[in-house]
Amino acid sequence: MTNLFESLFKDRKSPVIFTLFTLLICVMTLFVANTSTFTTSDPISFYPDDIKVQLPLEHDALPVLPDSKDQQEHRAPPVLPDSKDQQEPPKDHQELPHEGLLHWEKAFDNNVSVDLNMNWKLCKGAVMVDYMPCLDNLKAIKALKSRRHMEHRERHCPKSVPRCLLPLPKGYKVKVAWPKSRDMIWYDNVPHPKLVEYKKEQNWVVKTGEYLVFPGGGTQFKEGVNHYINFIEKTLPAIQWGKNIRVVLDAGCGVASFGGYLLDKNVITMSFAPKDEHEAQIQFALERGIPATLSVIGTQKLTFPDNGFDLIHCARCRVHWDADGGKPLYELNRILRPGGYFAWSATPVYRNDERDQKVWNAMVTVTTNMCWTVVAKTFDSSGIGLVIYQKPTSSSCYEKRKKNNPPICKNNERNQISWYTRLSSCLIPLPMDDAARWPVSWPNRLTSIPPSLSSEVDAGNKFDKDSKHWSRIVTDIYMEAPINWSTVRNVMDMNAGYGGFAAALIDRPVWVMNVVPIDMPDTLTVIFDRGLIGTYHDWCESLSTYPRTYDLIHSSFLFKNLDKRCDIVDVVVEIDRILRPDGYLLVQDSMEGIRKLGSILNTLHWSVTSYQNQFLVGRKSFWRPKP
Numbered sequence: 001m002t003n004l005f006e007s008l009f010k011d012r013k014s015p016v017i018f019t020l021f022t023l024l025i026c027v028m029t030l031f032v033a034n035t036s037t038f039t040t041s042d043p044i045s046f047y048p049d050d051i052k053v054q055l056p057l058e059h060d061a062l063p064v065l066p067d068s069k070d071q072q073e074h075r076a077p078p079v080l081p082d083s084k085d086q087q088e089p090p091k092d093h094q095e096l097p098h099e100g101l102l103h104w105e106k107a108f109d110n111n112v113s114v115d116l117n118m119n120w121k122l123c124k125g126a127v128m129v130d131y132m133p134c135l136d137n138l139k140a141i142k143a144l145k146s147r148r149h150m151e152h153r154e155r156h157c158p159k160s161v162p163r164c165l166l167p168l169p170k171g172y173k174v175k176v177a178w179p180k181s182r183d184m185i186w187y188d189n190v191p192h193p194k195l196v197e198y199k200k201e202q203n204w205v206v207k208t209g210e211y212l213v214f215p216g217g218g219t220q221f222k223e224g225v226n227h228y229i230n231f232i233e234k235t236l237p238a239i240q241w242g243k244n245i246r247v248v249l250d251a252g253c254g255v256a257s258f259g260g261y262l263l264d265k266n267v268i269t270m271s272f273a274p275k276d277e278h279e280a281q282i283q284f285a286l287e288r289g290i291p292a293t294l295s296v297i298g299t300q301k302l303t304f305p306d307n308g309f310d311l312i313h314c315a316r317c318r319v320h321w322d323a324d325g326g327k328p329l330y331e332l333n334r335i336l337r338p339g340g341y342f343a344w345s346a347t348p349v350y351r352n353d354e355r356d357q358k359v360w361n362a363m364v365t366v367t368t369n370m371c372w373t374v375v376a377k378t379f380d381s382s383g384i385g386l387v388i389y390q391k392p393t394s395s396s397c398y399e400k401r402k403k404n405n406p407p408i409c410k411n412n413e414r415n416q417i418s419w420y421t422r423l424s425s426c427l428i429p430l431p432m433d434d435a436a437r438w439p440v441s442w443p444n445r446l447t448s449i450p451p452s453l454s455s456e457v458d459a460g461n462k463f464d465k466d467s468k469h470w471s472r473i474v475t476d477i478y479m480e481a482p483i484n485w486s487t488v489r490n491v492m493d494m495n496a497g498y499g500g501f502a503a504a505l506i507d508r509p510v511w512v513m514n515v516v517p518i519d520m521p522d523t524l525t526v527i528f529d530r531g532l533i534g535t536y537h538d539w540c541e542s543l544s545t546y547p548r549t550y551d552l553i554h555s556s557f558l559f560k561n562l563d564k565r566c567d568i569v570d571v572v573v574e575i576d577r578i579l580r581p582d583g584y585l586l587v588q589d590s591m592e593g594i595r596k597l598g599s600i601l602n603t604l605h606w607s608v609t610s611y612q613n614q615f616l617v618g619r620k621s622f623w624r625p626k627p
C-alpha cells in the first residue's frame with residue numbers, strides 16, 4: 001500500500017488517481033480543522049490538538065461589553081451591607097468595564113440557535129434554599145433498610161431533578177472576599193445558628209452582629225488551630241508542611257479550620273464531612289473560601305483515587321475506623337500515598353477507660369495487619385493525644401505476614417473507579433514502579449513529571465505540552481476575559497484532565513476543585529501527584545455540594561460529550577444551583593456546544609459573552625423567577 005502511494009506521488013503515473021487522492025486529503029484536512037470534537041479514545045486528548053485561537057496583538061481592539069439595557073434590567077441589585085462598621089462593601093456586583101484586549105462579544109440573545117421554550121419556575125418550599133438533590137432525597141432515605149453504616153448520609157440521587165431554580169436566602173449578599181472570609185462570613189448567606197450554641201465551648205463559630213466569625217477553635221484545638229498544626233509537625237518533623245506534605249484529607253472536618261489554616265503553610269486540604277447534626281458545617285467552610293466537600297465514611301469508597309493523599313487527618317471525627325473488620329481503615333490505606341501518614345487525634349489514643357482501650361486494641365490489630373507502623377505517639381500541653389501511622393512503601397511486608405488477612409485485592413477490584421463502589425475488604429497492592437516514588441517537594445512538584453505518569457510512553461513530552469497549553473490559554477485568553485478575577489476564590493474545573501488549568505492559576509488566591517468525570521480518562525492520581533486536589537463525578541448527576549458554593553466554574557470540551565448521555569438543560573440547572581449569584585461560568589467547547597449553552601444561559605438572564613465561537617463567559621445574575 002505504502003509503495004503504491006509512493007510510486008503514485010513520485011512518478012505521477014496516474015494523474016486522475018493522484019488528483020482524486022489529493023482532493024480527498026484536502027477534504028479530510030478541512031473536515032478535521034472544522035470540528036473540535038473531543039475523542040476519549042486517546043487517554044490524553046483532553047482538548048483538540050489543533051485549537052486555533054487568534055490572539056490580538058493590537059491594543060486598540062475594543063471589547064464589546066454585555067451592557068444592553070435588557071440585561072441591566074434583569075439584574076436585580078444585590079442586598080448590600082448598610083451599617084458603617086462593616087467591611088468594604090463588595091463592589092463586584094456592578095458590571096465592570098472590561099479592560100482586556102480580546103474581542104469578547106455579547107452573545108446569542110438575538111440569535112437563539114436552539115429552540116428553547118423555557119419557562120423557569122422558582123423551586124417551592126423553604127427547604128429548597130439549600131437543596132442538594134442527591135443528599136436531600138428524603139423518599140429514598142426513608143426507604144433505607146439500615147442506617148447503621150451512615151447509609152442515610154450517602155448519595156441517593158432522584159431519577160429526575162425538578163427543573164426549577166433555587167430561591168436565595170433572604171438578605172443574601174455578595175460574599176465576603178478572601179482572605180477576610182476565612183475568619184468571617186455573612187450570617188444572612190448561611191443563616192444557620194445551631195453550631196454557635198452546640199459548639200460554644202469549643203469556639204468553632206461565634207455570631208457577631210451580621211457576621212459569623214470563626215476563631216479557629218475545634219474539638220481538639222484547645223489552644224487554637226495554629227498551635228495544633230505546629231504540634232503535629234513538632235511531633236514528626238519529617239512532615240515538613242508545605243514541602244514534603246502538600247495534599248491532605250481532613251476526615252470529619254467540622255467547619256474546616258484545620259484545612260483553612262494549613263493554607264498558610266502551602267498545604268491544600270480536602271476537608272469533608274457529611275450533612276448531619278453539625279448544621280451547615282461544609283456550607284460554612286465553602287462560604288469561608290476553604291476547599292471542602294460533603295462526603296461520609298459509610299458503605300462506599302470515597303470518590304478519590306488510589307495513592308492520592310500525602311496525609312490523612314482525623315480529629316475526633318467520629319468514624320469507627322475498626323468497624324466491619326477494619327474496612328474504613330482499608331479505605332484510608334487505598335487513598336493514602338505509599339509512605340503517607342494517618343494522623344489520628346481521638347480519645348482512644350490518650351484515655352484509659354475500658355471503651356477507649358477496646359478501640360485502641362482493635363486499631364492495633366487492623367493497622368498491624370495492614371503493615372502500618374506507628375511513627376509517633378504523643379500528648380500536647382492541653383492534654384490531647386496524637387498518634388501518627390505510616391503506610392508502607394512496598395508490598396514486601398504484605399508477603400511476610402503470617403495470615404493473608406486482609407487479602408490482597410484481585411485484579412478486577414484494583415481497576416475500579418471509586419464511584420458508587422462498595423468499601424472493599426482487601427488491600428490494593430502497592431505500585432512497584434516509579435509510581436511508588438514520593439513526589440519531589442512542593443512547589444517543584446507542580447511542574448515535575450508526576451510519578452504516576454512517568455511509566456507512560458513519551459510522558460514528559462505530553463505533560464509539558466499540556467502545561468504549556470494551559471499556561472497559554474489562562475494567560476492569553478482567560479485573564480483577558482470579562483471576568484473580575486479579584487472576586488473569585490472557589491473554582492471548579494468540571495473536566496480537569498491533568499489539572500493544567502488549576503496549575504496555571506497557582507499564583508492567584510484561588511483554589512480549584514479538579515473534577516475528573518467518570519466517563520473521561522482517569523487522571524486524578526496525576527492531579528494529586530502534582531499537589532492539587534480533586535474528585536470523581538458524573539455530571540449527569542448533582543454534585544455533593546451546597547447551593548451557591550463556587551465563584552467560577554470552568555469547563556473544557558465537556559458539554560459535547562455529555563450531550564450524549566443527559567440533557568444539557570439539566571446540567572445548566574445544576575451549574576445554576578452551585579454557582580453563586582454574580583459568579584462566572586467559563587467554557588471552551590465546540591461552536592455548537594457554545595451556542596447551545598449561550599442560548600440556555602440567556603433564558604436564565606445571565607450575561608453571556610463569547611470569543612471566537614469557542615469560548616464563553618456566562619455571568620450569573622441575581623435574577624430569580626417570580627414565586
Ligand SMILES: C[S@@+](CC[C@H](N)C(=O)[O-])C[C@H]1O[C@@H](n2cnc3c(N)ncnc32)[C@H](O)[C@@H]1O
Nearest residue numbers: 218219220252253254273296297315316317318
Ligand atoms: C466532634 S466533630 C470534630 C470536628 C473537627 N475534626 C474538629 O476537631 O473540630 C466530628 C466530625 O466528624 C464528622 N463525622 C461524623 N461521622 C462521620 C463519618 N462517618 N464520616 C466522616 N465524618 C464524620 C461530623 O460531621 C463532624 O464534622
